[in-house]
């Protein structure tokens with residue numbers, strides 16, 4: 001019997017994992033990727049012996065990765081050598097305080113009690129809440145599909161929204177556990193991984209601090225890209241065909257009349273160089289708002305998506321340096337002065353805060369192969385607002401100011417005053433690059449935001465409403481952004497495809513029986 005065919009647009013982690021799962025379930029899968037290599041935001045840069053992960057650097061929630069490998073018939077430990085990073089981060093405050101966030105409870109107690117007498121009790125209670133939020137979310141919220149509003153706001157589900165504190169703001173909630181503003185910051189800045197302000201994010205996200213400290217922050221030897229390479233190899237082994245340098249230009253619908261009757265279908269996609277690819281089902285892994293706006297024939301929905309809230313963007317510096325800086329830890333966070341004002345400037349004014357916070361990743365601390373011997377590979381992430389024509393953004397000036405802030409603080413606080421002289425090369429990414437290279441709407445590095453109105457059933461669904469054979473996987477559909485969460489998205493999208501394929505074949509059977517009787 002001929003296999004059903006699936007075409008995936010984009011070889012980001014969501015596209016790769018969905019392709020692999022579908023292949024394992026009997027589909028003939030082709031992936032079209034615009035770039036020359038897979039990975040999307042989780043791609044890598046190799047230059048002069050330096051290896052940079054472009055986006056993700058924190059390998060979180062290993063059990064979700066484990067589940068993906070298992071679903072593809074493999075064991076993660078056969079493909080990835082994970083090392084735990086502990087202390088997870090060194091956090092540097094503007095006033096000179098330093099905290100090492102660690103799973104060593106004794107060390108946490110000593111550090112926290114130096115800042116605030118009752119902080120350790122607050123910490124334990126906060127972790128307990130994070131544990132509850134994590135378990136409940138994965139089991140009942142981010143780990144499942146919602147097919148209609150009644151299901152989402154059902155009597156069974158409503159108490160969950162309260163138990164997960166989905167209507168409470170994260171920063172306000174953390175204030176119940178700590179009084180010191182620096183501690184409130186140390187236990188909420190992680191919202192930035194989701195591209196969110198802790199002043200807007202739901203308190204549910206205390207789960208992030210819990211997963212980091214309890215489940216651990218890990219690093220796959222070879223870099224985060226080792227995870228992408230492993231998944232691509234497995235998908236290829238399962239028969240998935242990856243076609244690179246193949247940007248999709250548009251999607252073709254079978255019939256306008258069918259779409260208007262809500263039963264429409266996509267029949268093929270056309271690449272920039274004019275090739276046409278047909279399939280039974282299509283899965284969009286490129287950023288969802290971009291697909292609606294740029295690839296689909298009907299774009300009423302695209303306008304609605306444009307008005308939704310988006311995550312922040314980032315200015316990135318990838319520095320190859322000819323000297324080692326062992327005083328810079330694997331993960332380092334430098335928080336700027338006025339915490340609240342800096343988020344307002346990022347999320348409301350869409351610019352670079354006056355005193356920017358930033359994150360530095362030095363992978364060679366754990367993985368010497370990330371830099372030539374005696375040299376260093378430094379990745380710097382500075383959160384900024386996403387693209388907004390009304391904000392009068394001068395990106396060159398903002399990039400210069402971001403670089404100056406980073407060099408000044410690393411010079412003063414880390415004894416790295418000679419960093420500029422030792423920089424052999426610099427690669428800069430900024431919001432326009434995120435938009436142009438990765439097709440991310442508004443250059444929002446993490447996709448659509450995750451406020452209350454944009455999660456669960458209220459987030460754009462993983463199947464198009466009118467085109468019944470068009471599915472989505474990735475950061476801007478349910479459940480959301482972050483590598484493990486996108487792996488969940490791949491699982492949920494595949495489950496939906498298989499369920500709906502099952503329904504269709506049952507319908508076909510009934511139809512066939514009816515025809516036979518007639």
Ligand SMILES: Cc1cc2nc3c(=O)[nH]c(=O)nc-3n(C[C@H](O)[C@H](O)[C@H](O)COP(=O)(O)OP(=O)(O)OC[C@H]3O[C@@H](n4cnc5c(N)ncnc54)[C@H](O)[C@@H]3O)c2cc1C
Nearest residue numbers: 010012013014034040041055056057058248474475482483
């Ligand atoms: C700076 C940064 C830091 C991050 N840090 C972390 C972290 O530490 N830990 C973590 O878990 N997550 C992190 N994330 C989030 C994580 O990287 C993303 O959530 C995840 O990689 C998104 O995967 P995706 O498959 O949804 O999309 P993408 O990675 O964007 O993949 C989409 C793919 O579609 C391709 N494409 C686009 N348009 C077309 C087209 N027309 N035709 C064909 N192909 C197309 C793109 O080239 C891309 O390969 C970070 C993200 C960024 C940007």
